[in-house]
Amino acid sequence: MRIMSSVAAEIRAALLCLCSAVCCVSGQSAPxxxxxxxxxxxxxxxxxxxxxxxxxxxxxxxxxxxxxxxxxxxxxxxxxxxxxxxxxxxxxxxxxxxxxxxxxxxxxxxxxxxxxxxxxxxxxxxxxxxxxxxxxxxxxxxxxxxxxxxxxxxxxxxxxxxxxxxxxxSKESRIVGRKAMNIALIATFTVITLVLPLVLIFLHKRRRWSNRLHSADILPYSDDAVLVDTMEREDYT
Incomplete structure (x- = not known):
């Protein structure tokens, strides 16, 4: 569960960082x-x-x-x-x-x-x-x-x-506009290359954790059942 929380926190942090950068650029798109x-x-x-x-x-x-x-x-x-x-x-x-x-x-x-x-x-x-x-x-x-x-x-x-x-x-607004577009494209590429792998890792970890929980639910014996079974075998012997 700690691994899941850690990966989720990394994804949130990356998204917030990228959103802040894109918003900053859009606010400077033209004088x-x-x-x-x-x-x-x-x-x-x-x-x-x-x-x-x-x-x-x-x-x-x-x-x-x-x-x-x-x-x-x-x-x-x-x-x-x-x-x-x-x-x-x-x-x-x-x-x-x-x-x-x-x-x-x-x-x-x-x-x-x-x-x-x-x-x-x-x-x-x-x-x-x-x-x-x-x-x-x-x-x-x-x-x-x-x-x-x-x-x-x-x-x-x-x-x-x-x-x-x-x-x-103005030439300045044209240049700033082109820079804003370039940075937006870079931000989009970063989302794909950085955030997507983190999401996949998070989903993989969550699936493994779910499988473990599911395996624990279907064990044929609990700890108490194992103890009783051992005692019965010793008495039989």
């Missing part, structure tokens, strides 16, 4: 300070910064719009979650007061027939206003309604922007 943005003109949401640039010249198509964002160290907007999408809609209503539609920084990649963000973010979230046929082509762009937050496919040549929404993600 939340306001000075992460290039200037006070930007609006911050988590580790990203956003600015809405009004175009004083003729309306811009997708490539000139991207160039405008790149000139200020950003790119066309990418959106990775419903939370981020809702934040942008709220900011349009309270701060930017822009047009009813803006262009998103997403494009169709014919190499693998998929949509991709220009800033190389993962396409983990889509918010279509209506069902899409996915019959995209090289001239496929995506626009967002700034009132509803819903997306729709549009022709890149036909859609012209009178204002451009740009997004900036």
């Amino acid at each position: 939340e300070h306001g000075d992460a943005c290039p200037s006070p003109l930007w609006v911050q949401f988590h580790s990203s910064c956003y600015t809405f640039v009004h175009v004083t010249q003729n309306s811009l198509s997708v490539e000139p719009a991207r160039d405008l964002c790149k000139d200020i160290g950003a790119d066309l907007i990418s959106i990775s979650s419903q939370e981020e999408n809702s934040f942008l809609v709220k900011t349009f209503q309270t701060k930017w007061k822009g047009p009813t539609e803006v262009l998103l920084g997403i494009f169709y990649d014919s190499d693998d027939n998929s949509l991709k963000w220009y800033d190389k973010s993962d396409v983990s979230f889509l918010n279509w206003g209506q069902e899409q046929s996915e019959d995209y082509n090289l001239n496929t762009c995506v626009k967002m309604n700034t009132q509803s937050g819903r997306w729709d496919v549009t022709d890149c040549d036909q859609f012209k922007e009178s204002a451009v929404l740009c997004k900036h993600v």
Whole structure:
């Protein structure tokens, strides 16, 4: 029983250590300070910064719009979650007061027939206003309604922007994010290689202990029975 308790204690200690490490890393996944943005003109949401640039010249198509964002160290907007999408809609209503539609920084990649963000973010979230046929082509762009937050496919040549929404993600947050992912993978590998053998040992010890108890329960003689049997044999002799 002491062996079982010792192994169980080791398993608990290892799990607590790993959980503490992962929680510590997740808490440092991205900087939340306001000075992460290039200037006070930007609006911050988590580790990203956003600015809405009004175009004083003729309306811009997708490539000139991207160039405008790149000139200020950003790119066309990418959106990775419903939370981020809702934040942008709220900011349009309270701060930017822009047009009813803006262009998103997403494009169709014919190499693998998929949509991709220009800033190389993962396409983990889509918010279509209506069902899409996915019959995209090289001239496929995506626009967002700034009132509803819903997306729709549009022709890149036909859609012209009178204002451009740009997004900036600091290099520091990208590096920290990659480090957090690497440490999480290491922690997972450690759980498999360290904790699993301890669990197997614990189960093995518990099974052996159970077998011993079971064997003791089915012995044909108790101590008293053995003593009586010995005395009977001596009397017979």
